[in-house]
Amino acid sequence: MTPAIRADRMTRQRRVVLDILAGSQDHLDAETIYALARARDAKISLATVYRALAWLKQRGLVQEQRLGEGHAHFETTPSEPHDHFTCIVCGRVIELEAAQVHELTHQLCTSQGLHVTGLQMLVQGVCGECREQGLGKR
Amino acid sequence: MTPAIRADRMTRQRRVVLDILAGSQDHLDAETIYALARARDAKISLATVYRALAWLKQRGLVQEQRLGEGHAHFETTPSEPHDHFTCIVCGRVIELEAAQVHELTHQLCTSQGLHVTGLQMLVQGVCGECREQGLGKR
DNA sequence: GTCCATGCAAACTGTTTGCACGCGC
DNA sequence: GCGCGTGCAAACAGTTTGCATGGAC
Numbered sequence: 001m002t003p004a005i006r007a008d009r010m011t012r013q014r015r016v017v018l019d020i021l022a023g024s025q026d027h028l029d030a031e032t033i034y035a036l037a038r039a040r041d042a043k044i045s046l047a048t049v050y051r052a053l054a055w056l057k058q059r060g061l062v063q064e065q066r067l068g069e070g071h072a073h074f075e076t077t078p079s080e081p082h083d084h085f086t087c088i089v090c091g092r093v094i095e096l097e098a099a100q101v102h103e104l105t106h107q108l109c110t111s112q113g114l115h116v117t118g119l120q121m122l123v124q125g126v127c128g129e130c131r132e133q134g135l136g137k138r
Numbered sequence: 139m140t141p142a143i144r145a146d147r148m149t150r151q152r153r154v155v156l157d158i159l160a161g162s163q164d165h166l167d168a169e170t171i172y173a174l175a176r177a178r179d180a181k182i183s184l185a186t187v188y189r190a191l192a193w194l195k196q197r198g199l200v201q202e203q204r205l206g207e208g209h210a211h212f213e214t215t216p217s218e219p220h221d222h223f224t225c226i227v228c229g230r231v232i233e234l235e236a237a238q239v240h241e242l243t244h245q246l247c248t249s250q251g252l253h254v255t256g257l258q259m260l261v262q263g264v265c266g267e268c269r270e271q272g273l274g275k276r
Numbered sequence: 277g278t279c280c281a282t283g284c285a286a287a288c289t290g291t292t293t294g295c296a297c298g299c300g301c
Numbered sequence: 302g303c304g305c306g307t308g309c310a311a312a313c314a315g316t317t318t319g320c321a322t323g324g325a326c
Binding site: 009011029030031046047050051054070071072 | 314
């Protein structure tokens with residue numbers, strides 16, 4: 001007995017997806033990851049990218065973000081938790097130091113008997129650069 | 139001249155959608171709103187529901203929420219801003235008093251030259267009831 | 277040979293759009 | 302009659318799934 005639970009494999013495709021995410025500070029969407037992955041492995045399929053992302057996510061290696069759009073973005077799990085500010089003019093995503101906010105929210109939830117497992121803050125607005133260019137005043 | 143900007147109309151369909159949202163404390167998705175709307179107006183179409191939601195949203199009467207799922211939820215614009223806690227066991231959505239957290243985030247962003255126009259916190263976890271039932275320990 | 281992962285294409289979900297009709301002013 | 306709003310169906314984007322093939326042990 002003890003058939004030994006066979007650990008799932010870190011295959012080439014999965015590694016490519018992880019590498020791409022690890023090597024980018026951006027928050028990539030599946031389509032972009034797919035395009036970058038094809039540059040390294042012309043035969044990889046979009047379905048595999050999605051399956052790899054799900055697998056990596058399940059193992060805690062990457063995180064999925066919903067930045068208010070219709071599709072998801074992904075990033076490698078950060079050591080420091082952070083939140084995201086999305087500029088509604090240029091689309092840039094800026095990371096926010098989140099410890100304080102998360103701490104406060106945790107307290108709030110715990111005091112109501114809620115056990116928090118995940119936390120995501122989504123801020124939209126106009127970034128400094130776009131404000132300077134007056135684009136934010138349209 | 140001064141052709142007088144003709145105000146768009148609050149039509150029957152738009153009112154039905156708004157009424158449904160105003161009469162529910164839940165966070166309804168488009169499909170549910172559509173189902174409820176058909177009960178009052180059998181001929182209303184899903185496209186109209188979406189268009190009505192977009193119109194109401196643009197006028198600030200309703201707000202769209204992304205609760206981490208692939209689809210959107212809607213609620214009438216609350217007088218007090220709040221955030222949402224989604225129980226990953228029973229799916230219930232609990233509203234969180236958000237003023238403090240929003241205040242803190244505003245400060246954080248402003249100090250970085252970011253102009254905030256929208257803010258949404260998304261918390262996932264296990265609610266008190268589900269924890270009591272031990273379902274959260276699975 | 278046995279699994280698990282992959283590629284492909286088709287299915288599916290949520291949402292948007294084009295177009296002709298129709299109602300209110 | 303004009304213009305905006307509607308209904309319908311088709312298009313669309315993002316994501317998931319079924320199935321046969323292929324690779325690692």
